[in-house]
Amino acid sequence: MSNRSRPSVHPLDTEVPELREGAADDHGDPPDDTVIMKDVQGMPGTPAGLALRLFQFGFAAVSVAVMAATSDFPSVTAFRYLVAALSLQCLWSLLLAIVDVYALLVKRCLRNSRVLGFVAIGDGITSTLTFGAACASAGITVLIGSDLNNCAENHCTRFETSIAMAFVSWFLVSPTFFLSFWSLASR
């Protein structure tokens, strides 16, 4: 266990080292034994991180709503899976958005390694499920629209809108996953 980062939240008002490449390597030891974990916008507990979470939640919710509004989505397994996976994504993003709001309100920064590990694992699982569901549904929509030319009987536009929202939601989960993973590895 590294003793460079304290295993608890700490006030943002203290001296926080800026993101400088190789800062730890130049000095050997941090000057005042405070955290050395880098504070990048987009990580948990930052305003950009909160914005990412809210956009993830919004796009996932729109995707679920559009897909659930079509009458014939339960007849296709992949569309049911899309609704389930994007609902999970909604819940996860909403939960972490609430945690971010709390961290911002009490002016604390979530740079704890346990929190980062939990966020990285959760983001990895939900983004894999979301991406898989979006790809499976996209394959079926392309099959209906291009291969079978059967869009007249199906709600192709609604399916495509829902799938596009799901891909955007996945695309917004990736930066939070990679930032958490990177900070965890570069502790």
Next chain:
Amino acid sequence: MSNRSRPSVHPLDTEVPELREGAADDHGDPPDDTVIMKDVQGMPGTPAGLALRLFQFGFAAVSVAVMAATSDFPSVTAFRYLVAALSLQCLWSLLLAIVDVYALLVKRCLRNSRVLGFVAIGDGITSTLTFGAACASAGITVLIGSDLNNCAENHCTRFETSIAMAFVSWFLVSPTFFLSFWSLASR
């Protein structure tokens, strides 16, 4: 740029520090200015890394072969995409297997940060394409088999075999991607 890892390959016979957690933090500076980048089995240039590459190549090749052997795969866009994505995966894994064989033969270790970055980006792209293609094809196979009950006219078993091999190939790319990314971040 960190001066802890030399930007070139170096012989394996020199003293290589073992993977000890927090070794860099305890000492501040490495004792003899040699590399501090950790040497984990599965990374590029290790026997386990070579084995992973060969298995990735093998499963991807079997997946392409089984899918291409069915007569009606070009009628479905997702199956054509599966063949394309898994062919790319084949080429990438074969290329890196050759690099690994070379590194093992000349007893050099590929712990250069540029090599690791190149491998991490390439693995990330190919694994995303492979996973997306496998998910899209799986969605269509489930649609044909479970939702439409139309397996009698289609080669469902062959499709399923090919998709299962594609998922295994993706599953084997993930450790090499995460190991490269982790070593890159923990430089």
